[in-house]
Amino acid sequence: MTNTIFKADNITRDYKDKKKLFHAIKNISFELHAGEVISFVGPNGAGKTTLIKSISNYLVPTSGQVEVEGVDLIKYPRKARKKMGIVFGGDRGFYYGATARENLEFFARVVGVKERNIKSGVQEALKTVNLVDVAEKKVSAYSKGMLQRLHIARGLVNHPKILMLDEPTAGLDIESVISIRQLVKRIASEKRGIILTSHNMSDIESLADRIFLIGGGMIHFEGSIQEVKKFAGVENNASLADAYLAVADQLKRRQV
Numbered sequence: 001m002t003n004t005i006f007k008a009d010n011i012t013r014d015y016k017d018k019k020k021l022f023h024a025i026k027n028i029s030f031e032l033h034a035g036e037v038i039s040f041v042g043p044n045g046a047g048k049t050t051l052i053k054s055i056s057n058y059l060v061p062t063s064g065q066v067e068v069e070g071v072d073l074i075k076y077p078r079k080a081r082k083k084m085g086i087v088f089g090g091d092r093g094f095y096y097g098a099t100a101r102e103n104l105e106f107f108a109r110v111v112g113v114k115e116r117n118i119k120s121g122v123q124e125a126l127k128t129v130n131l132v133d134v135a136e137k138k139v140s141a142y143s144k145g146m147l148q149r150l151h152i153a154r155g156l157v158n159h160p161k162i163l164m165l166d167e168p169t170a171g172l173d174i175e176s177v178i179s180i181r182q183l184v185k186r187i188a189s190e191k192r193g194i195i196l197t198s199h200n201m202s203d204i205e206s207l208a209d210r211i212f213l214i215g216g217g218m219i220h221f222e223g224s225i226q227e228v229k230k231f232a233g234v235e236n237n238a239s240l241a242d243a244y245l246a247v248a249d250q251l252k253r254r255q256v
Contacts, residue, residue: 005193006032006162011064013054024050025217032193039196039204042214043252056086085155085163096140100150108157125153145176164195169203181206205240215251
């Protein structure tokens with residue numbers, strides 16, 4: 001696949017624990033292409049959260065390089081972050097006494113969208129997530145599913161080429177889950193690259209083009225869903241959850 005829009009090269013993040021140095025993540029490299037959805041799968045403590053924070057400028061890696069459409073994230077974080085949308089979701093992150101449109105206009109200014117482009121950018125984001133008809137409602141009146149779509153709209157107000165989605169369907173009913181999955185597929189079809197993290201294997205199986213198995217802060221396998229199943233030694237008709245369970249203990253035992 002061509003058209004690389006995001007590249008991580010040998011990302012390492014070290015911590016000190018009781019004066020002992022350890023690697024939360026070590027030498028992780030990968031690329032993301034336009035229109036592609038990738039996902040990192042591993043047990044708790046595998047390094048997924050540290051990795052996502054390190055490649056989105058919430059943490060500075062101890063070493064390594066991140067390029068966002070050719071812009072060095074470490075050297076030019078403000079410029080690079082303008083090309084990214086970060087969506088953490090959940091019940092927090094909005095002003096509940098303000099309308100959805102007012103919230104998005106505020107956050108568009110926060111991420112540096114030019115004033116002349118804010119109204120059109122917010123309207124486009126609202127259209128993308130199907131919230132135009134309720135844009136003037138206060139966020140306090142939103143359901144969990146509507147709120148999650150508003151989070152995604154917040155990540156889209158600066159027209160990013162790369163969207164990072166953290167647990168986009170957590171706590172949602174089945175209709176909202178299906179709606180969010182359809183939305184993610186539509187966003188990817190617009191030639192945006194998506195980095196997805198989720199504990200819901202069905203989300204990943206439905207959405208991810210490539211999966212990275214991570215354990216002990218390192219990538220141990222990369223491939224399509226069918227390639228992951230082959231690596232795990234399960235049947236082709238097995239679920240991704242079955243494949244993960246087949247290698248989960250192995251990933252837990254892997255140490256940096």
